[in-house]
Amino acid sequence: MSGQDEHATESTHLSEERSQSVKLDPRRAVELLGVTLVGILGALMIGFVALDWLRHYPSLGTLPTTAFEQFLIAGMWADYVLGTNVFQHPFMWRSIATGVLVGIVGPLVGTYLVHRQMALIGETLAHTAFAGVAIGLLVIGLTGFGGSLMFVALLVSVVGALAVQWLTERTSTFGDVPIAIMLTGSFAVGTLLISWGRGHVPVTIDIEDFLFGSMAVVTADGARMMAILSVAVVAIVAVTYKQLLFITFDEQAARVAQLNVSGYNTLLVVMTAVVVVGAMQVLGVILVAGMLVIPVAAASQVARSFRETLYLSILIGQISVLGGFAFAIGSSLPSGGSIIVVAIAFYLVAVAASLLAGRSAAISMH
Amino acid sequence: MRNEFEPGAFTHGSVQEPTCPKRTIRSGRTKHTHLRERGEFTVSSIVDVQNVTFSYGEKLALDDVSLTVDEGDFLGLIGPNGSGKTTLLHIMLGLIGPDRGSVELFGQPVEQFDQGERIGYVSQKATSRGGTMPVTVRECVRMGRFAHVGHSRLSDEDRQIAEDALETVDIADLADQRINQLSGGQRQRAYIARAIASEADLLALDEPTVGVDAESRDAFYRLLDSLNESGITIILIEHDIGVVTDRANRIACINTELYHHGDTESFVESEALSEAYGATGTVVHHHH
Numbered sequence A: 001m002s003g004q005d006e007h008a009t010e011s012t013h014l015s016e017e018r019s020q021s022v023k024l025d026p027r028r029a030v031e032l033l034g035v036t037l038v039g040i041l042g043a044l045m046i047g048f049v050a051l052d053w054l055r056h057y058p059s060l061g062t063l064p065t066t067a068f069e070q071f072l073i074a075g076m077w078a079d080y081v082l083g084t085n086v087f088q089h090p091f092m093w094r095s096i097a098t099g100v101l102v103g104i105v106g107p108l109v110g111t112y113l114v115h116r117q118m119a120l121i122g123e124t125l126a127h128t129a130f131a132g133v134a135i136g137l138l139v140i141g142l143t144g145f146g147g148s149l150m151f152v153a154l155l156v157s158v159v160g161a162l163a164v165q166w167l168t169e170r171t172s173t174f175g176d177v178p179i180a181i182m183l184t185g186s187f188a189v190g191t192l193l194i195s196w197g198r199g200h201v202p203v204t205i206d207i208e209d210f211l212f213g214s215m216a217v218v219t220a221d222g223a224r225m226m227a228i229l230s231v232a233v234v235a236i237v238a239v240t241y242k243q244l245l246f247i248t249f250d251e252q253a254a255r256v257a258q259l260n261v262s263g264y265n266t267l268l269v270v271m272t273a274v275v276v277v278g279a280m281q282v283l284g285v286i287l288v289a290g291m292l293v294i295p296v297a298a299a300s301q302v303a304r305s306f307r308e309t310l311y312l313s314i315l316i317g318q319i320s321v322l323g324g325f326a327f328a329i330g331s332s333l334p335s336g337g338s339i340i341v342v343a344i345a346f347y348l349v350a351v352a353a354s355l356l357a358g359r360s361a362a363i364s365m366h
Numbered sequence B: 001m002r003n004e005f006e007p008g009a010f011t012h013g014s015v016q017e018p019t020c021p022k023r024t025i026r027s028g029r030t031k032h033t034h035l036r037e038r039g040e041f042t043v044s045s046i047v048d049v050q051n052v053t054f055s056y057g058e059k060l061a062l063d064d065v066s067l068t069v070d071e072g073d074f075l076g077l078i079g080p081n082g083s084g085k086t087t088l089l090h091i092m093l094g095l096i097g098p099d100r101g102s103v104e105l106f107g108q109p110v111e112q113f114d115q116g117e118r119i120g121y122v123s124q125k126a127t128s129r130g131g132t133m134p135v136t137v138r139e140c141v142r143m144g145r146f147a148h149v150g151h152s153r154l155s156d157e158d159r160q161i162a163e164d165a166l167e168t169v170d171i172a173d174l175a176d177q178r179i180n181q182l183s184g185g186q187r188q189r190a191y192i193a194r195a196i197a198s199e200a201d202l203l204a205l206d207e208p209t210v211g212v213d214a215e216s217r218d219a220f221y222r223l224l225d226s227l228n229e230s231g232i233t234i235i236l237i238e239h240d241i242g243v244v245t246d247r248a249n250r251i252a253c254i255n256t257e258l259y260h261h262g263d264t265e266s267f268v269e270s271e272a273l274s275e276a277y278g279a280t281g282t283v284v285h286h287h288h
Helices: A002-024 A026-054 A063-082 A090-115 A120-143 A149-170 A176-198 A207-212 A220-249 A251-256 A261-283 A288-302 A306-331 A335-356 B085-092 B126-130 B137-149 B156-168 B184-197 B214-229 B241-247 B264-269 B272-278
Strands: B047-056 B059-069 B074-078 B100-105 B119-122 B202-206 B233-237 B250-255 B257-263
Touching: A026 A063, A026 A090, A026 A220, A026 A306, A063 A090, A090 A120, A090 A220, A090 A261, A090 A288, A090 A306, A090 A335, A120 A149, A120 A176, A120 A207, A120 A261, A120 A288, A149 A176, A149 A220, A149 A261, A220 A251, A220 A261, A220 B137, A251 A261, A251 B119, A261 A288, A261 A335, A288 A306, A288 A335, A306 A335, B047 B085, B059 B085, B059 B100, B059 B250, B074 B085, B074 B214, B074 B241, B085 B100, B085 B202, B085 B233, B119 B184, B137 B156, B137 B184, B156 B184, B184 B214, B202 B214, B214 B233, B214 B241, B241 B264, B250 B264, B250 B272, B257 B264, B257 B272
Parallel strands: B059 B257, B074 B233, B074 B250, B119 B202, B202 B233
Antiparallel strands: B047 B059, B047 B100, B250 B257
């Protein structure tokens, strides 16, 4: 009995030490600080998008308009100090806001996708969204429908997501064949529709911007949609973090534990579609999967736990977006490629770090 | 608790029953009588499989299999490769539905079963994802509490239960390690700890010691014994028949059909083994 007591005391000491070491761990503190800063940045960007929206409603008074103008005046000062011609323009802020939000929700959803070995589903859904853009252009051109192009793209992408989910459930795994069929198929439809549409409706949008990403392509509608969807995605992941983790880690055991695996899979795929449509605006169809995959791959090299993977992915994603924007603005190059190149630089650093730590052999990313 | 183990102690007072392939034999065990009442159900057996048939396309995997697992049983499920063991386990757990026949889990039809927290499952494939994903042992074990809390946060009590489970399987010192940095034996302990943390009444294990060294394997099976002693029902798929006959108190031997279902003594005396394995050839003998 006394032996047991001794053991119990010892284990209490151990757990106390452990909890203290968790509290005092500087690495964890830095990560939490970083994630908090990213959160604040995200909230600011959502605030900007909200002002941009509310200023069109005069019934709300002059406050939104005034605040919005003050924001742009601050941007002018920033331009003056930095010698740039960026921050005084609302359209640049819309792009930056969309990019910042993509830098949060992309890696957030991507963490689950990568570890479910579904990395390419993001690419597929981007191509579906491209078909959605084509359909949207036609619908708007032919019917004069006044809705947002990105909203049509979102709808088509979500339908595509459900179709991929339906196909993969019937081929028993997330095999890559249905994904490849969906990817090429929807892109084929998109190119056909756009070519056909050119002869019938005036196409005012540069398709290249959608393929390769551009800071000029983000509309007020697009930014607003991204803000709303980002809040929704973060909220959903916060609520279903545990279930998504369990399913990602051990799907069969999660099934046995009576989790609605099929439901959560559908949720994850639909969230992916949502993120992809947002990300497509700044990254372009072809590069969009990078934001879902590369920050997560980098984080997984060095992270010590799943939660840390999630935090580091978001941090790396966010720094990639901001760094990519800075590079794109500085050198007048497309934002999509810049962001992905910065992210890949992080990935290479992470690989080097984990090689130095001598544990890369234990990690094999798909 | 772990020290109470005696090798080969599978005599849990089973009632001797005749060997009778392809027919349900109910165990007479009454040692663990703390059957819980859930709702309107009074549970009589943990798993009740009745006349289950299943085929993959044209290939018959299970033919009219019936068996029951009672509370406190340690059932060894054996059979040659491709004999339908894993399929049968998956059907028992509701992972796949049978073509014909019915399954009850804890007295509930398996399709309506909703007490997922009562089952701990360690699949054959459980280790593959753990090989790539950055998940710590503690995160893995806490998953055992997920079915209990739903979308709410884990409480301090849930965390404590997970820590206790880590202590039970002796890997508390590895709690912050990534699963993929563990040896095979340690990894399996982590999965068992997850099942313990879920406070499962039934532990289902599908060849849990593949790729685990002999010493860790023995320790692992001693752990299973002590869990079984504490009243947890165990279903174990194992290719090593020696391990099963040493530890399980009941054996189900299948090769598409059920060749034996009953207590271990009658299995050892019966011809079921050679009948079941005869069709496909070899029996691997291990010496421990």
